Amino acid sequence: MTATEPTPTLSSVLRPGTPKLVVDDVSKVFAGRKTSVTALDHVDLHVDQGELVCLLGASGCGKSTLLSIIAGLETATSGVVTVDGDRVVGPGADRGMVFQAYSLFPWKTVAENIAFGLETAKWPKARREERVAELLGIMALANFADALPKELSGGMRQRVAIARALAPEPDMLLLDEPFGALDAETKRHMQDFLLTLWNRTGTTILMVTHDIEEAIYLSQRIYVLAARPGRVAAEIDIPFGGSRGPTTKRDPRFLDLREELAELLAT
Amino acid sequence: MTTVDRAGSWPASSAVAGTTGEATAVAEGSRPSGTRGRPPSKLLGIRTEVPAAWRIGFGVVGVLGLLALWFWSSSGGSALIATPTESWTAFREMVGDGTFQTDLWASAQRVLIGYSISMAIGIVLGIATGTFASIDAFFEPMIGFLRYIPAPALIPLFLLLLGIDESPKIWLIVVGTAFYNVLMTADVARNVPREMINASYTLGAGRLRILRKVILPHSLPGIIDVARINLAAAWSMLVVAELLAAQSGLGYQLIRSQRFRAIDAMFAILIAFGVIGLLSDVLLRQVRNRIAPWARS
Numbered sequence: 001m002t003a004t005e006p007t008p009t010l011s012s013v014l015r016p017g018t019p020k021l022v023v024d025d026v027s028k029v030f031a032g033r034k035t036s037v038t039a040l041d042h043v044d045l046h047v048d049q050g051e052l053v054c055l056l057g058a059s060g061c062g063k064s065t066l067l068s069i070i071a072g073l074e075t076a077t078s079g080v081v082t083v084d085g086d087r088v089v090g091p092g093a094d095r096g097m098v099f100q101a102y103s104l105f106p107w108k109t110v111a112e113n114i115a116f117g118l119e120t121a122k123w124p125k126a127r128r129e130e131r132v133a134e135l136l137g138i139m140a141l142a143n144f145a146d147a148l149p150k151e152l153s154g155g156m157r158q159r160v161a162i163a164r165a166l167a168p169e170p171d172m173l174l175l176d177e178p179f180g181a182l183d184a185e186t187k188r189h190m191q192d193f194l195l196t197l198w199n200r201t202g203t204t205i206l207m208v209t210h211d212i213e214e215a216i217y218l219s220q221r222i223y224v225l226a227a228r229p230g231r232v233a234a235e236i237d238i239p240f241g242g243s244r245g246p247t248t249k250r251d252p253r254f255l256d257l258r259e260e261l262a263e264l265l266a267t
Numbered sequence: 268m269t270t271v272d273r274a275g276s277w278p279a280s281s282a283v284a285g286t287t288g289e290a291t292a293v294a295e296g297s298r299p300s301g302t303r304g305r306p307p308s309k310l311l312g313i314r315t316e317v318p319a320a321w322r323i324g325f326g327v328v329g330v331l332g333l334l335a336l337w338f339w340s341s342s343g344g345s346a347l348i349a350t351p352t353e354s355w356t357a358f359r360e361m362v363g364d365g366t367f368q369t370d371l372w373a374s375a376q377r378v379l380i381g382y383s384i385s386m387a388i389g390i391v392l393g394i395a396t397g398t399f400a401s402i403d404a405f406f407e408p409m410i411g412f413l414r415y416i417p418a419p420a421l422i423p424l425f426l427l428l429l430g431i432d433e434s435p436k437i438w439l440i441v442v443g444t445a446f447y448n449v450l451m452t453a454d455v456a457r458n459v460p461r462e463m464i465n466a467s468y469t470l471g472a473g474r475l476r477i478l479r480k481v482i483l484p485h486s487l488p489g490i491i492d493v494a495r496i497n498l499a500a501a502w503s504m505l506v507v508a509e510l511l512a513a514q515s516g517l518g519y520q521l522i523r524s525q526r527f528r529a530i531d532a533m534f535a536i537l538i539a540f541g542v543i544g545l546l547s548d549v550l551l552r553q554v555r556n557r558i559a560p561w562a563r564s
Contacts, residue, residue: 073465093471103466107484107561116480117470148561161466168471 018085019046020172020204021070026079028065028230039065041229043079047172052198052205054215054222058265062230063208067176070206071097083171093117096165097174101181103161104149110160111136111145117168135163138197155186159193166197172204179214191217195244212261216254217244224264234264349531354538357531366520371539373515374505377433381440382501386494388445393452393490398482403453410446418443419507426512436508443504444497451497455489456482488559495551499544506540 028040039062047053057063068074070081072091081088083095091097096117104113111132118128136142139159149157158178165173175194179187191214198205209215215222219238226233238257240248248254310317317325334351341350349357361367396403418439425435459482467477509518517536524533556563 068465071465071469073468091465091468093469095469097466097469099462099466101462102460103462105463105481105484107559116467116472120471120476150561164466164470174469 020049020051020084021047021206022080022082023066023070024080024082026066026069026076026081028062028069028074029077038229040069040076041231043225043230043232045223045232045235047204047206050202050204051220052207052218054219055206055208055225056210056212056215056222056261056265057208057225057230058210058227060230061225061227063210063225064176066225066230067097067174067206067208071095071174073097093121093168094171095174096168096170096172098158098161098165098176098178100177101154101157104157104164106149109146109148110141110152113149113160114164114167116164121168131167135167138200139163153186154182155190158182158190162194162197166201166203170203172206175205175207177208177210180209180211187214192244194218199242212258212265213249216257216261217248222261224261226264226267233267236261346528347530349534353531354534357529358535358539361520361532361535367539370515370517370520371543373519374509374517377436377508377516378440378498378501378505381437381505382444382494382498384437385441385445385448385497385501386490388441389448389452389493390490392449393493394456394478394482394486396449397453397456398478406449410449414446414450418504422508422511431512436505436513439508440501440504444500447497447500448493451493452486452490455486455493458489459485488555488562491551491555491558495548495555498547498551502540502544 023043023045026040026043027038030037030039043066045053045055055063055066065074069076070088072088072095088095105116108116114132114135115128118131123131132145133142136145139162141156141159141163144152144156149160152160162173162175162178178194179190182190194205195218197203207215207218216238221238222234222236223232224234224236225231236257239253240251307315310321337348337351341348341353358367392406396406421442422435422439425438429435429438463481463485464477467481472480505516506518506521509516510522513519517539521533521536524530524536
């Protein structure tokens with residue numbers, strides 16, 4: 001790599017014995033009137049503390065369902081999800097989630113949106129305001145604290161959504177195709193932004209995407225999900241460490257990985 | 268070559284003996300040559316905006332047309348259609364001796380009380396049925412049955428049960444509008460995006476907090492719209508009740524004007540209803556935009 005020596009990230013410093021998140025033998029069957037569909041078939045995976053992992057798969061592979069189960073928004077037909085050894089039985093602020101769109105409260109300003117989880121957790125007002133100001137700074141939204149979501153661009157809205165999920169200091173962030181609705185330019189911007197954020201905060205991130213390049217560019221590791229039934233087809237380590245930049249996408253290893261993943265997805 | 272092909276693919280009848288492609292194109296569709304596609308219609312485009320001047324113009328023409336129709340039909344000397352001037356005079360007389368204000372207040376009171384009860388039922392049951400499938404399962408068949416009983420059909424029963432003073436009129440308004448308020452408010456509550464509710468859960472919010480802090484505020488502008496739309500039905504129910512049994516109110520004055528053949532007063536009251544409706548509509552729109560500027564299109 002031509003880039004300067006990468007600064008060690010939290011993930012490379014902390015090599016914990018037990019993973020942060022464990023998905024153990026999770027299956028999900030949607031029972032219909034005549035037929036039942038197996039959306040997830042005995043899925044096993046884990047995410048370490050401070051890691052950034054992508055779930056990569058074509059549409060219909062159950063990757064969003066899996067993320068919903070980890071978030072506690074859906075229940076698995078069988079299998080267990082644990083975070084720090086605790087079984088997930090429902091949603092909670094410890095697993096902050098960011099959706100593709102339509103999740104911001106349109107009647108609340110940017111600052112009020114970010115403060116929602118803090119009010120829920122009954123943070124005192126002073127601490128709340130401090131935290132919101134901090135996140136507005138990190139997210140480069142300081143000038144838009146009092147704007148309504150409809151006054152923002154798509155990329156800014158997603159930054160608000162990330163800030164809102166990050167505010168109550170969750171153990172991990174779950175991102176469900178957060179850049180899927182953005183144009184190519186904004187998307188690239190947001191990917192670099194997410195990397196910066198991750199390097200800065202050391203948050204554990206699990207992200208769902210169908211975009212191969214996005215997955216390679218962002219992740220430490222990728223789980224490739226195959227469809228019908230949804231299952232883990234491959235687990236791929238990404239060798240770029242914590243430093244990614246414009247040159248990463250021209251790295252021969254990047255191109256090889258892209259080809260390899262495209263083949264895996266096509267099968 | 269292409270010119271020949273184009274002409275050749277067209278039905279022979281319309282392929283007027285044009286030597287060039289342009290000539291053929293003009294003959295085909297009376298569209299200018301060298302263009303593609305249908306040009307958009309200026310005034311009758313499907314769901315397109317019309318220039319402001321035209322929009323206002325159309326509205327004015329419509330209202331003036333209605334007035335002209337009234338002038339024309341009343342000028343024939345028919346005793347059953349009051350002229351605009353007669354109606355205006357009758358209106359000023361009613362305002363002058365205070366009967367209009369008294370009747371308006373009597374009617375408005377009934378609508379206000381009855382419709383407030385109806386909206387309260389609508390908001391509580393509507394949000395509940397639109398949010399919880401079990402509550403919906405409980406009420407849906409019941410409401411499905413009850414709402415098909417025409418509310419005015421209940422008047423004889425109400426008169427027997429509640430007497431002839433205010434309560435039967437108020438309850439007729441409640442019964443005549445509550446079901447629609449419930450069903451329409453339920454739809455409003457169902458329109459809260461699933462992602463918004465899920466995001467709230469993952470921010471640590473419980474069901475009560477989501478109900479109060481997400482579903483209710485998101486539904487507020489929709490609820491005001493429901494109130495605005497069904498208010499017309501409330502006035503209808505009021506008039507039905509007042510026509511049958513009342514000693515005051517605009518509906519009662521209507522039946523009185525019929526009895527005394529005061530056609531001019533009758534017309535004045537009819538127009539008053541329209542104006543009241545129009546004003547309350549504008550008012551509720553203002554309230555909606557004031558309370559929920561985020562929902563303004």
